[in-house]
Amino acid sequence: MATDFKSLPVIDISPLLLKCDDPDMAEDAGVAEVVRQLDRACRDAGFFYVIGHGISEDLINRVREITREFFKLPYEEKLKIKMTPAAGYRGYQRIGENVTKGVPDIHEAIDCYKELKQGEYGDTGKVMEGPNQWPENPQEFKDLMEEYIKLCIDLSRKILRGISIALCGSPYEFEGKMAGDPFWVMRLIGYPGAPFTNGKPENDIGCGAHTDYGLLTLVNQDDDKTALQVKNLSGDWISAIPIPGSFVCNIGDMLKVLLFPLSPSLSRIAVDENLVWNHMQILSNGIYESTLHRVINSSPKYRVCVAFFYETNFDAVVEPLDVCKQKYPAGRKGSQVFKRAVYGEHLVSKVQTNFAM
Ligand SMILES: N=C(N)NCCCC[C@H](N)C(=O)O
Numbered sequence: 001m002a003t004d005f006k007s008l009p010v011i012d013i014s015p016l017l018l019k020c021d022d023p024d025m026a027e028d029a030g031v032a033e034v035v036r037q038l039d040r041a042c043r044d045a046g047f048f049y050v051i052g053h054g055i056s057e058d059l060i061n062r063v064r065e066i067t068r069e070f071f072k073l074p075y076e077e078k079l080k081i082k083m084t085p086a087a088g089y090r091g092y093q094r095i096g097e098n099v100t101k102g103v104p105d106i107h108e109a110i111d112c113y114k115e116l117k118q119g120e121y122g123d124t125g126k127v128m129e130g131p132n133q134w135p136e137n138p139q140e141f142k143d144l145m146e147e148y149i150k151l152c153i154d155l156s157r158k159i160l161r162g163i164s165i166a167l168c169g170s171p172y173e174f175e176g177k178m179a180g181d182p183f184w185v186m187r188l189i190g191y192p193g194a195p196f197t198n199g200k201p202e203n204d205i206g207c208g209a210h211t212d213y214g215l216l217t218l219v220n221q222d223d224d225k226t227a228l229q230v231k232n233l234s235g236d237w238i239s240a241i242p243i244p245g246s247f248v249c250n251i252g253d254m255l256k257v258l259l260f261p262l263s264p265s266l267s268r269i270a271v272d273e274n275l276v277w278n279h280m281q282i283l284s285n286g287i288y289e290s291t292l293h294r295v296i297n298s299s300p301k302y303r304v305c306v307a308f309f310y311e312t313n314f315d316a317v318v319e320p321l322d323v324c325k326q327k328y329p330a331g332r333k334g335s336q337v338f339k340r341a342v343y344g345e346h347l348v349s350k351v352q353t354n355f356a357m
């Protein structure tokens with residue numbers, strides 16, 4: 001994030017969706033306005049709400065409700081789809097099992113990932129191999145989620161056409177070699193309601209401050225609790241107050257990489273706090289950054305969030321787009337920083353350190 005934003009912008013992307021299959025879409029006035037708003041939002045906050053996205057509010061709500069029902073099941077039932085390294089880190093994890101910066105997160109979740117063909121990406125890919133583990137009951141669970149995933153993939157690709165135009169003019173920078181076969185992650189997450197002590201909610205950290213790993217995240221959150229917080233330049237936490245039917249959308253580490261040029265000696269994203277580059281950040285030569293965010297559910301009610309992460313190809317070598325190097329040869333802060341990251345390596349290094357098992 002580059003500014004002291006006090007709220008997150010709302011972007012109606014319907015003009016972009018109308019034209020997004022037209023190679024000349026950038027010349028359309030409606031598209032140009034959406035692109036301007038996306039660019040502003042990515043520079044200022046790295047976060048924005050998306051409305052006019054064409055995914056029915058009914059489906060968005062059903063996906064959260066069926067997730068809520070699953071988390072209500074007895075623990076033994078949930079353990080039938082337990083997440084383990086042998087299962088490619090896919091499946092159910094209990095409260096406190098996911099760890100962020102050494103602190104257990106107060107959430108439970110089902111993690112699923114694009115299914116990889118055996119051996120497709122060598123040793124790195126092997127870590128993530130395995131079929132997704134879906135609950136047996138209710139029966140429609142898997143079908144509903146698979147329908148939702150398809151729509152999220154499609155929507156993300158379209159939003160990225162707009163962001164691509166914002167960065168370099170061509171709508172297709174995030175297709176082909178970079179993200180023509182996009183990896184994706186979906187986390188179905190449940191945050192217990194805050195316990196009350198002495199009449200005050202005890203604010204457990206549902207998910208500690210982090211950035212997301214890939215290109216673009218679509219957050220589908222409960223309408224009636226405010227819990228997701230985004231850090232601005234001054235260090236204030238700005239709440240992503242729910243807007244029913246919207247997605248909270250944010251850019252991840254790979255876009256950051258695409259925008260900033262990495263030290264040639266670094267073959268993967270450095271773990272140092274100040275050197276963490278999101279996909280989006282590398283791709284954009286630092287013009288866009290992935291923004292720190294966290295979750296605190298201070299409502300007494302259980303909160304559900306379905307987060308969809310649209311990433312580059314698993315084996316994409318992400319480095320600044322040529323156009324970004326030309327436009328911003330010295331990077332955003334005036335110092336030449338060359339960065340490059342292999343997305344799959346970044347993901348695996350995260351996943352392997354995310355769990356206390
Ligand atoms: N696939 C994504 N982006 N998951 C985000 C999870 C963030 C929390 C995780 N423990 C961490 O420390 O990264």
Ligand SMILES: O=C(O)CCC(=O)C(=O)O
Pocket residue numbers: 187189207212219221227228293294295305307
């Ligand atoms: O629960 C939320 O609102 C967001 C969760 C999140 O940031 C994540 O899973 O990466």
Ligand SMILES: [Fe+2]
Pocket residue numbers: 210211212293
């Ligand atoms: Fe996140």
